Amino acid sequence: MIRLQQLQFRYPQSPFQLSIPQLEIKDREKVAVIGPSGCGKTTLLNLISGILVPNQGTLISCNVDLKTLNDSQRRVYRISNIGFVFQEFELIEYLNVRENILLPYYINQALKLDQSVQDRVQELAVSMQIDQYLNGRIDQISQGERQRVAICRALLPQPEILLADEPTGNLDPANKRLIRDLLLEHAARTNATLIMVTHDDRLLDQFDRTIDIEQFHEVASVS
Numbered sequence: 001m002i003r004l005q006q007l008q009f010r011y012p013q014s015p016f017q018l019s020i021p022q023l024e025i026k027d028r029e030k031v032a033v034i035g036p037s038g039c040g041k042t043t044l045l046n047l048i049s050g051i052l053v054p055n056q057g058t059l060i061s062c063n064v065d066l067k068t069l070n071d072s073q074r075r076v077y078r079i080s081n082i083g084f085v086f087q088e089f090e091l092i093e094y095l096n097v098r099e100n101i102l103l104p105y106y107i108n109q110a111l112k113l114d115q116s117v118q119d120r121v122q123e124l125a126v127s128m129q130i131d132q133y134l135n136g137r138i139d140q141i142s143q144g145e146r147q148r149v150a151i152c153r154a155l156l157p158q159p160e161i162l163l164a165d166e167p168t169g170n171l172d173p174a175n176k177r178l179i180r181d182l183l184l185e186h187a188a189r190t191n192a193t194l195i196m197v198t199h200d201d202r203l204l205d206q207f208d209r210t211i212d213i214e215q216f217h218e219v220a221s222v223s
């Protein structure tokens with residue numbers, strides 16, 4: 001369960017403010033996050049992942065109030081529980097496709113890279129239809145294929161919470177549905193909670209619930 005209560009968040013020197021009186025997302029729930037550009041969708045995902053910290057209020061996730069954790073404890077929380085598909089993918093051009101998928105295992109000593117992980121890379125790549133590119137270069141695959149590499153990387157550690165920030169942007173309608181369905185299927189198979197940002201109303205029908213972040217968006221005076 002993810003529970004936000006009386007949560008307030010502001011960036012320094014910015015009038016943008018997120019004020020969330022109460023928001024709960026149940027374990028294994030599949031939630032779409034919507035709202036106009038700039039209303040705080042990415043900010044919400046960054047708060048849930050522990051990248052950002054609320055100014056006020058509580059954010060409980062995986063039975064921990066994230067505000068009570070220091071930076072290194074929040075990093076451990078993120079590594080252990082969160083898979084994040086970033087809006088800009090955050091792929092590394094000088095690593096090949098397989099190495100990009102394995103990146104969490106290179107940078108986090110808490111994750112053990114053994115044969116079962118290598119086998120899972122192969123399985124995930126097959127399910128995402130990018131297995132033929134595993135030894136290829138990132139700059140030689142399409143936008144949609146890059147998106148699927150980023151998704152494989154987020155899914156590989158089998159996270160309890162999967163956060164996907166507009167993972168279907170810039171894709172044609174058929175590929176948008178394909179990516180959404182792959183995320184939903186993997187989340188269902190691994191009992192993960194899925195929180196996916198989208199601007200596309202046509203993708204909402206397969207989710208348990210839609211949360212419109214605009215209701216929590218406030219404009220404060222800059223101080």
Ligand SMILES: Nc1ncnc2c1ncn2[C@@H]1O[C@H](COP(=O)(O)OP(=O)(O)OP(=O)(O)O)[C@@H](O)[C@H]1O
Pocket residue numbers: 011012014016035036037038039040041042043044
């Ligand atoms: N690091 C930052 N410092 C100051 N302001 C920021 C920062 N990051 C985002 N903002 C501002 O916070 C607001 C919310 O940004 P956010 O990225 O969460 O919106 P969004 O709903 O995800 O937008 P989009 O749909 O365009 O991706 C915006 O007004 C943005 O300019």
